[in-house]
Amino acid sequence: MSRGGDFARGVRLWLAPQRIRAEGDTPDYRFSLANERTFLAWIRTALALIGGGFAVDQFLPGLAWGIRSGLALALLAAGVLCALRAVNHWVRCERAMRRGEDLPVSRFPALLSLAVAVVAVAMVVVVLFGWEGR
Amino acid sequence: MTAVGRDPGLQPERTRLAWRRTTLSCTVVALLAGRQALDSGVSGAGVIAVALSLLAWLGFLGVAHRRVTGLGTAEPVPLSPRRALTAAACTVALAVFAAATLF
Numbered sequence: 062m063s064r065g066g067d068f069a070r071g072v073r074l075w076l077a078p079q080r081i082r083a084e085g086d087t088p089d090y091r092f093s094l095a096n097e098r099t100f101l102a103w104i105r106t107a108l109a110l111i112g113g114g115f116a117v118d119q120f121l122p123g124l125a126w127g128i129r130s131g132l133a134l135a136l137l138a139a140g141v142l143c144a145l146r147a148v149n150h151w152v153r154c155e156r157a158m159r160r161g162e163d164l165p166v167s168r169f170p171a172l173l174s175l176a177v178a179v180v181a182v183a184m185v186v187v188v189l190f191g192w193e194g195r
Numbered sequence: 196m197t198a199v200g201r202d203p204g205l206q207p208e209r210t211r212l213a214w215r216r217t218t219l220s221c222t223v224v225a226l227l228a229g230r231q232a233l234d235s236g237v238s239g240a241g242v243i244a245v246a247l248s249l250l251a252w253l254g255f256l257g258v259a260h261r262r263v264t265g266l267g268t269a270e271p272v273p274l275s276p277r278r279a280l281t282a283a284a285c286t287v288a289l290a291v292f293a294a295a296t297l298f
Binding site for chain 2: 087090091093094095096097098100101102104105107108109111112114115116118119130133134137138140141144145147148151152155
């Protein structure tokens with residue numbers, strides 16, 4: 062519930078960026094740059110997941126169509142979530158730094174690692190049980 | 196921080212390199228997108244998909260270039276939310292084209 066509220070507030074901030082500047086004090090520029098690098102690292106994670114989705118579709122032609130598309134779609138969806146969450150988290154960190162509050166905590170990294178583990182286990186199962194080429 | 200000159204921690208340089216790494220990742224994904232779209236022969240939909248992927252890549256490149264240029268000063272201003280949103284939107288756009296070409 063609170064997560065939905067946070068998200069809605071975050072989206073309003075994305076669309077009205079000047080409101081961030083209106084709050085609190087500008088932090089040391091090095092903290093903003095560190096936040097920016099974290100944002101970029103998440104964007105790279107998103108790009109890697111999307112690239113993985115392309116790769117599953119292009120380089121595993123032996124897999125059955127359903128499995129291949131399912132895996133590719135799961136990776137692409139994870140990439141999209143990761144990119145959107147990168148912006149949201151960056152905005153929230155920036156705002157927390159301006160207000161001098163604690164940085165926001167998130168369970169997203171744990172969820173993402175679980176999702177990646179599920180995809181990896183799915184691949185192991187596919188390879189072990191020879192569902193490729195059906 | 197009031198000292199003028201280089202930050203001993205090289206924060207702007209590290210941020211610039213982070214942008215370059217990210218641009219490189221985006222280029223790889225855009226190339227994969229082009230390969231995917233043209234894999235099944237040149238068709239109308241394929242050409243449109245390649246053009247849209249190219250557009251997303253150019254959008255990312257533009258944001259990264261302007262940010263890297265902006266980081267050239269001793270105390271750079273924070274990233275603007277519009278640029279952050281554009282970078283993420285280009286990433287999402289590549290994923291959406293990928294999903295569209297799956298079917």
